[in-house]
Amino acid sequence: MSVEGVISNPSLKRVSIIGLGLMGGSLAMALRRAGLVAHIVGCGRTALTQRALELGVIDSGTVDAGESVAESDFVFLCTPVETSIRLLAQIAPRLKPEALVSDVGSTKQAFAAAAREIFGPSAAERVLPGHPLAGRELSGLANASAELFEGCVWVLTPLARAELTAAPRNLQSALEAIGAHVIFSTPQEHDRILAYTSHLPQMLSTALALTLEQAFRADDPGLQIHAGGLHSMLRLAGSEPAMWEQIAASNRKNIASALESLEAEVRKLRESLGSADFRQRFEKAREFAKFLKD
Amino acid sequence: MSVEGVISNPSLKRVSIIGLGLMGGSLAMALRRAGLVAHIVGCGRTALTQRALELGVIDSGTVDAGESVAESDFVFLCTPVETSIRLLAQIAPRLKPEALVSDVGSTKQAFAAAAREIFGPSAAERVLPGHPLAGRELSGLANASAELFEGCVWVLTPLARAELTAAPRNLQSALEAIGAHVIFSTPQEHDRILAYTSHLPQMLSTALALTLEQAFRADDPGLQIHAGGLHSMLRLAGSEPAMWEQIAASNRKNIASALESLEAEVRKLRESLGSADFRQRFEKAREFAKFLKD
Numbered sequence: 001m002s003v004e005g006v007i008s009n010p011s012l013k014r015v016s017i018i019g020l021g022l023m024g025g026s027l028a029m030a031l032r033r034a035g036l037v038a039h040i041v042g043c044g045r046t047a048l049t050q051r052a053l054e055l056g057v058i059d060s061g062t063v064d065a066g067e068s069v070a071e072s073d074f075v076f077l078c079t080p081v082e083t084s085i086r087l088l089a090q091i092a093p094r095l096k097p098e099a100l101v102s103d104v105g106s107t108k109q110a111f112a113a114a115a116r117e118i119f120g121p122s123a124a125e126r127v128l129p130g131h132p133l134a135g136r137e138l139s140g141l142a143n144a145s146a147e148l149f150e151g152c153v154w155v156l157t158p159l160a161r162a163e164l165t166a167a168p169r170n171l172q173s174a175l176e177a178i179g180a181h182v183i184f185s186t187p188q189e190h191d192r193i194l195a196y197t198s199h200l201p202q203m204l205s206t207a208l209a210l211t212l213e214q215a216f217r218a219d220d221p222g223l224q225i226h227a228g229g230l231h232s233m234l235r236l237a238g239s240e241p242a243m244w245e246q247i248a249a250s251n252r253k254n255i256a257s258a259l260e261s262l263e264a265e266v267r268k269l270r271e272s273l274g275s276a277d278f279r280q281r282f283e284k285a286r287e288f289a290k291f292l293k294d
Numbered sequence: 295m296s297v298e299g300v301i302s303n304p305s306l307k308r309v310s311i312i313g314l315g316l317m318g319g320s321l322a323m324a325l326r327r328a329g330l331v332a333h334i335v336g337c338g339r340t341a342l343t344q345r346a347l348e349l350g351v352i353d354s355g356t357v358d359a360g361e362s363v364a365e366s367d368f369v370f371l372c373t374p375v376e377t378s379i380r381l382l383a384q385i386a387p388r389l390k391p392e393a394l395v396s397d398v399g400s401t402k403q404a405f406a407a408a409a410r411e412i413f414g415p416s417a418a419e420r421v422l423p424g425h426p427l428a429g430r431e432l433s434g435l436a437n438a439s440a441e442l443f444e445g446c447v448w449v450l451t452p453l454a455r456a457e458l459t460a461a462p463r464n465l466q467s468a469l470e471a472i473g474a475h476v477i478f479s480t481p482q483e484h485d486r487i488l489a490y491t492s493h494l495p496q497m498l499s500t501a502l503a504l505t506l507e508q509a510f511r512a513d514d515p516g517l518q519i520h521a522g523g524l525h526s527m528l529r530l531a532g533s534e535p536a537m538w539e540q541i542a543a544s545n546r547k548n549i550a551s552a553l554e555s556l557e558a559e560v561r562k563l564r565e566s567l568g569s570a571d572f573r574q575r576f577e578k579a580r581e582f583a584k585f586l587k588d
Contacts (some may be wrong), residue, residue, distance in 0.1 A: 002534055003366045005333070046470075069517075075480070085434075087347060092515045099332065132311070133519065133520065133521050133522075134557070153518055155519055183518060185516075185519065189516065190519065193516040193517075193519050193520075194519065194520075195504055196505070196509050196510070197506070197516075197517065197519060197520030197521065197524050198520060198521040198523065198524065200502065200505065201502065201521075201522065201524050201527040203521045203563055203564075204498055204502060204527060204560070205523075205527065205579075205583075206563060206576055206578075206579040207556060207559040207560045207563050208494065208498060208556065209578075209579035209580070209583045209586075210489070210559040210562075210563070210575060210578065210579045210582070210584045211490070211494065211552070211555045211556045211559045212490055212582060212586075213578060213579070213582040214555060214559070215552070215555065216490070217488050222479075222483065222487040222491075223487075223491065223586060224447055225427065225447060225449055225475060225477070225479065225484065225487050225488065225491060226427065226447075226488075226491030226492060227427050227491070227492040227495075227527070228427075229492065229495045229496065229499070229530045230491050230492065230495050230586075231587065232526045232527075232529055232530070233495040233498060233499065233526075233527060234583040234586060234587070235523070235526055235583075236523045236527070236586070237579045237580055237582070237583035238525070238548065238580055238583045238584055239580070241573055241576045241577050244576055245572060245573045245576065248567045248568055248572050249567070249568040249572075251351060252567045252568045255564075255567055256564050256567055258505070258509070259560055259563070259564040260564070261505045261508060261509065262501060262502065262505045262560065263560055263561060263564075265501040265502075265504040265505045265508070266497070266498070266553055266556065266557055266560070267557060268504075269497055269500060269501050269504070269553070270497075270549075270550050270553040270554070270557075273542045273543070273546045273549055273550055274542060274543040274546045276543050278539060278543075279535055279539045281500070281504060282500055282535045282538055282539065283535050284503075284507060285499075285500040285501075285503035285504045285507070285531045285541075286500075286503070286531055286532055286533070287533060288503045288504070288506060288507040288531070289499075289503045289528040289529075289531035290532055291516060292503075292506075292524075292525075292528060293525065293528070293532070
């Protein structure tokens with residue numbers, strides 16, 4: 001479907017974006033730049049909504065989530081997982097029956113379960129959970145950019161296996177028009193995979209920082225002596241604690257399982273130091289890393 | 295000391311570089327570009343020596359390490375740790391008495407111990423172990439560059455606490471002239487610090503790759519679903535196995551101890567998922583990571 005096809009579709013006329021941080025701000029900018037939406041309602045704290053209006057990122061703003069969705073065709077919850085769950089319950093009674101709600105949360109099972117609880121049998125038509133893999137260590141509207149989603153994978157996790165109706169198809173087209181590569185998964189599979197490919201690397205980087213913090217005084221001159229690889233391994237440790245607290249809580253079981261596997265691999269690697277087995281493990285890891293990069 | 299001062303010093307006239315890979319090749323290029331050496335003798339396998347001669351990186355070449363050092367004032371062993379130890383024994387009888395030998399190995403205790411065994415009481419005057427923190431996942435002469443050491447920390451680990459004599463001072467000046475920031479440490483302290491700041495990040499990246507390799511089939515389409523952070527955490531896993539095998543063997547005890555600390559931190563982080571303690575740990579790690587970056 002071409003961009004023009006999307007624009008001419010009246011179901012994209014009015015979009016609400018709740019949460020005007022890095023994700024919500026960037027989404028508003030990207031949709032605006034692509035000319036996909038006639039009117040964007042922004043919802044966030046007063047100062048933030050004001051700033052978004054000044055930047056021309058949204059057309060109208062409010063601090064009241066319920067009010068923000070009243071006439072919209074699409075609603076994006078762009079807040080951390082637990083906040084989005086709370087907001088979903090709050091906006092539910094105010095939504096138009098044909099409106100479609102999506103989100104950008106880093107885990108999907110808890111949000112999907114909340115949607116089922118709130119909307120019952122119609123949940124699959126009312127809510128289409130999503131997750132753009134376009135995070136940064138940076139956060140906030142000040143770091144938002146219309147280009148954030150260019151080339152990123154945007155996972156949509158429908159609540160039921162069924163042919164997509166018009167609204168989800170329009171959502172998919174809009175996301176593709178702002179540069180995202182849309183793929184489909186289930187909330188359960190999404191969370192299991194992300195535990196390994198996103199949450200595990202994050203926890204590792206954080207654990208590495210904690211280990212170094214234990215081994216050195218912060219002002220230890222020895223910390224000058226390090227290779228470039230250290231900074232790249234510590235980059236993720238600088239991520240937003242509030243967001244990760246919610247990811248950790250909402251995907252606890254999968255993350256714990258991934259961490260247990262990692263602990264086993266670290267132990268085996270440690271026990272193999274100086275033996276032929278080490279070389280073999282190192283080469284297996286290298287092949288996998290190269291494969292994933294290609 | 296200015297570059298001119300170094301050039302005028304006759305003790306830098308003839309330099310041998312044994313091993314013409316990324317490190318040896320880059321060192322030859324950098325010394326050449328800085329105009330610091332009248333004659334560079336390269337030593338490596340026939341094809342490599344030939345290539346280095348063609349590139350104009352060395353002035354003469356040989357496959358015989360003993361022959362390569364016979365008339366040199368400075369000798370750099372630019373091979374992995376265990377190879378450098380073997381070569382040190384081999385070149386010892388051919389060295390001029392006033393020649394200074396250095397190396398670029400990633401660990402220093404094993405090399406320092408070998409130097410003491412080979413040279414006895416004069417070891418501290420004959421050998422000044424070194425380690426430029428300028429590694430890359432790339433290796434080989436094809437990736438060598440005169441800029442490799444610009445801005446890098448180059449650790450020198452004298453075998454004895456004493457005033458540096460003329461030769462080590464000239465070595466230090468030459469390294470500074472090619473852009474390195476020279477700092478001094480002891481072989482023991484160097485290896486303990488590097489276990490945390492270089493070897494630990496490497497092992498972590500390798501263990502992460504092994505964990506993912508266990509969790510996914512290599513062609514699993516789920517692997518598409520990952521954040522940018524995954525690639526940065528897997529970058530080091532692509533490093534050269536031969537080099538890391540020798541690092542692991544020569545610094546086994548320190549690396550094992552660093553890995554044990556990490557395992558404890560991973561376990562504590564895993565057990566804190568979903569609790570208030572998680573947030574606290576995450577924030578502590580974040581502060582440390584930010585501090586180190588600044």
